[in-house]
Amino acid sequence: MTEALATTARLLITCPDRPGIVAAVTGFLYAHGANINTLDQHTTDPEGGTFFMRLEFQTPHLDLSRPALEHAFAEVVAERFAMDWRIAYAADRKKTAVLVSRHEHGLMDLLWRWVRGELYTDISMVISNHPDWREAVESFGVPFHHIPVDSASKEEAEQQMLELLDGQADLVILARYMQILSPDFVAAFPQRIINIHHSFLPAFAGADPYRQAAERGVKLIGATAHYVTAELDAGPIIEQDVIRVSHRHTTADLKALGRDIERQVLSRAVKWHLEDKIIPFANQTVVFT
Amino acid sequence: MTEALATTARLLITCPDRPGIVAAVTGFLYAHGANINTLDQHTTDPEGGTFFMRLEFQTPHLDLSRPALEHAFAEVVAERFAMDWRIAYAADRKKTAVLVSRHEHGLMDLLWRWVRGELYTDISMVISNHPDWREAVESFGVPFHHIPVDSASKEEAEQQMLELLDGQADLVILARYMQILSPDFVAAFPQRIINIHHSFLPAFAGADPYRQAAERGVKLIGATAHYVTAELDAGPIIEQDVIRVSHRHTTADLKALGRDIERQVLSRAVKWHLEDKIIPFANQTVVFT
Amino acid sequence: MTEALATTARLLITCPDRPGIVAAVTGFLYAHGANINTLDQHTTDPEGGTFFMRLEFQTPHLDLSRPALEHAFAEVVAERFAMDWRIAYAADRKKTAVLVSRHEHGLMDLLWRWVRGELYTDISMVISNHPDWREAVESFGVPFHHIPVDSASKEEAEQQMLELLDGQADLVILARYMQILSPDFVAAFPQRIINIHHSFLPAFAGADPYRQAAERGVKLIGATAHYVTAELDAGPIIEQDVIRVSHRHTTADLKALGRDIERQVLSRAVKWHLEDKIIPFANQTVVFT
Amino acid sequence: MTEALATTARLLITCPDRPGIVAAVTGFLYAHGANINTLDQHTTDPEGGTFFMRLEFQTPHLDLSRPALEHAFAEVVAERFAMDWRIAYAADRKKTAVLVSRHEHGLMDLLWRWVRGELYTDISMVISNHPDWREAVESFGVPFHHIPVDSASKEEAEQQMLELLDGQADLVILARYMQILSPDFVAAFPQRIINIHHSFLPAFAGADPYRQAAERGVKLIGATAHYVTAELDAGPIIEQDVIRVSHRHTTADLKALGRDIERQVLSRAVKWHLEDKIIPFANQTVVFT
Structure with a gap:
């Protein structure tokens, strides 16, 4: 520092x-x-x-x-x-936990920026419903917790997560965590959960936005970082960005192009949160960049 | 030429x-x-x-x-x-008719580009449900027709327009024409009506998209040019673009910023149509720019 | 107002x-x-x-x-x-004079925004070294002065312009005015002359920047609005923007694409100047947008 | 594959x-x-x-x-x-060598995309004039060679590099390699060396472009990927991009923002080269994206 x-x-x-x-x-x-x-x-x-x-x-x-x-x-x-x-x-470094599922590009970008000193925080843990990224995460010296989730175990899984996060997360980042969190879980971290959604919200909320975008034939695709509220993909927007696409791009191409936008949008939103530059208000944000 | x-x-x-x-x-x-x-x-x-x-x-x-x-x-x-x-x-110059309501920025931009030689077409007429732009349009040597529309007269108004447009419109441009056209009218010009919608579709379809955008707190606003189909704001997208906004922008600011995006998106789509660069397919477009 | x-x-x-x-x-x-x-x-x-x-x-x-x-x-x-x-x-409306040569797109865009009420100023006159745009300018109710310039008459022409501008120009806009102004002329309007240069300065200063850009094979072209100082194209930059191009674009294409960027960059810079949002400092600007 | x-x-x-x-x-x-x-x-x-x-x-x-x-x-x-x-x-996978000095963001981004399968190549080695990144590089299973360079040893260092690269480099990437290569070295890899320069060329060629940009007060900063020729920063441009900045950004801020642009511009250029999408011509490139 x-x-x-x-x-x-x-x-x-x-x-x-x-x-x-x-x-x-x-x-x-x-x-x-x-x-x-x-x-x-x-x-x-x-x-x-x-x-x-x-x-x-x-x-x-x-x-x-x-x-x-x-x-x-x-x-x-x-x-x-x-x-x-x-x-x-600023000296009171915030604690950050990252939740991730199968797509690791957002997680890895955060870890990479963090070791470079671009994000001033303590990353206290990574939690995933898949075991895949344990080695990658632990190589950064960050604890990794594998908490599987299925419809039967969901409540129990959230309980486990809440125990792990207790006192360890001033900020929770959903870096493509594909499980929907319960209103109770969300309420435990008011305006402290940031999600990256892989579309230009409010377009293509919900599942599989790149496929939706390909089907609608849009000429730009985007990503949105927002605070999580009880309503899916409807919380206050922190940052958005887009990239130009055309008829030449398949859904797979959109996913590849979108990864770069997601990484940048998420890292900007996280950096602004860590630097106390965001004031949520009603369902919007004032961001003093 | x-x-x-x-x-x-x-x-x-x-x-x-x-x-x-x-x-x-x-x-x-x-x-x-x-x-x-x-x-x-x-x-x-x-x-x-x-x-x-x-x-x-x-x-x-x-x-x-x-x-x-x-x-x-x-x-x-x-x-x-x-x-x-x-x-x-190319020598068979297409005939173009423009429909407009109260917001004239798209219309004026088209006329201005046309007199400069940027759009290779004959603008056969401008039709409006308001009388406001007669003088401005006629100063370009283009005939202006005022056809008022209200709920009672809508069918008759469309009939009048169809008669005027008969043989005079290889392309119909809705440059902020705020009346919803009937499926019959649309069917008379298949893949030949281009609308400019003042949002990044599919976000904020329907009325007053800038107000919708301000309320949702998006960080980018956009405009979409698309072929008109029977379903409102749902036809094949030709071109889209966006501009960055922030909490500082009121709905009035969004409208002012959006006008520049609308003008550019609409003029690009019209130019591509006139140059036969667009192939509609299913509900999408292949645009060979 | x-x-x-x-x-x-x-x-x-x-x-x-x-x-x-x-x-x-x-x-x-x-x-x-x-x-x-x-x-x-x-x-x-x-x-x-x-x-x-x-x-x-x-x-x-x-x-x-x-x-x-x-x-x-x-x-x-x-x-x-x-x-x-x-x-x-704000009630003390600034007086603005526009200087232009053969390329009128910047001038026309300013006049068009002005009549729409987007630019809060009195346009006191347009001066050109060519007679071409008299009718277009006068149709906006703005006086037009044709002052031809050649190497022999340059000093006299500037003297004529200074007399016309005396007390009539809180702001002088060079909307593609292709004559180089003398240091004395520039000194008469310190930080009050805005020029639009058709490149992304400091790249391609001087003559024919679009040809220079085509020859260098750049993948983006741009425009720059800056305050004019005695040194050509070297004054404090107010605003810049770019657009993507490719090998497909000829110099003529670059000029057409560039016109849209020039219009937007110039109109933003003028608007900010009129709203007292710019503080020049050393050879830079602080712009409080 | x-x-x-x-x-x-x-x-x-x-x-x-x-x-x-x-x-x-x-x-x-x-x-x-x-x-x-x-x-x-x-x-x-x-x-x-x-x-x-x-x-x-x-x-x-x-x-x-x-x-x-x-x-x-x-x-x-x-x-x-x-x-x-x-x-x-495509089955004949190209061999790629990366040269780097102290700034590792471009190198790490390439390695990260490579392990994800985004870049279809064999990375044969990383060469650096600094020892710093050995561990990071070797953790990807890529050989790392430290070849120090000073004015006295330059010729010998290039000779060492040429021996290492012999038959091992269909493509050489200068990912912020801050030594100027001799014309002989360059001639050994015609149109096969890609450099990332941290400015929007031709603006700010040479040393310390972010400081130059800060001093000139530009409103956008950029990055340029180009093929290396004997003349410094003057080879055929493959790709460029920019990001908006303001008076608020210090030189340090420009460097941080620029890193993201550099990473993207470099990775796009490398991907296009590996997919044989670039045809150099005179001092330009035709890029069929």
């Missing part, structure tokens, strides 16, 4: 928009010795809309401890503006 | 794939003095699939008249391979 | 970065009744770098007149932080 | 364009039992230009052995049209 990262804090705010918010927040931080590096804000409507803000600041010259700063912020600023807020410290 | 275009012919073929097609077609053309400029071919499967071919050739040294050439081709080649085929001569 | 635009002001700031700037600026505006809609900031380096900020705020509830507000800001905030700053009021 | 690939042959032709080429080639192949899967052709000018063709055909029903077929083609067709031609058999 660079020195800068060791002392970086991120303040994320959602509140009703009204005059004076930016002045109050930046004035508070300045008064307590925080040095703001970046500030992004967004409002759905200056009159009666919702206001979002993300600040990244340096902590070395703070005149308060972390808890005291948070306590003061709550009392002096947050309450006055009815803020939903949190401060994340 | 350049001299080359005056003597350009295009042969389009669809047939069951089997060995010897290319040799038979090119051998026939060579034997009769046709000089092939471009040849594109595609097969859905070399074993039992469907074969598509487009040849562009020069006619000055043909040893047969056009009718004789076509007759000979039918007898010598087409019958043997059970071909669905046609020859289009 | 919408009511919101009538009361919109934009504050642009460049200064050495140090703690407290955002708090001071937003605190000042809040104290005087300005309601901030959007705030963007950027720093080249929090330690000793240069800081940039753009705020858009509403003026209806200001407790000071415009001059008094500006005076107070200078005294209370700007001096303390050694700011280079300006406030632009 | 799929059964289809085992029996796939590819015929590549370059010759002066004149009537009858396609008929002669396809007639010849049909007569000898070759079943054509795909046919692509291109001409720089139907009158006196250069003609390019690529055919992919199936060999199971050939009535001649490979040598006899080639002999017959030379006599019956190639000589008549003054063709430069070759037939490649």
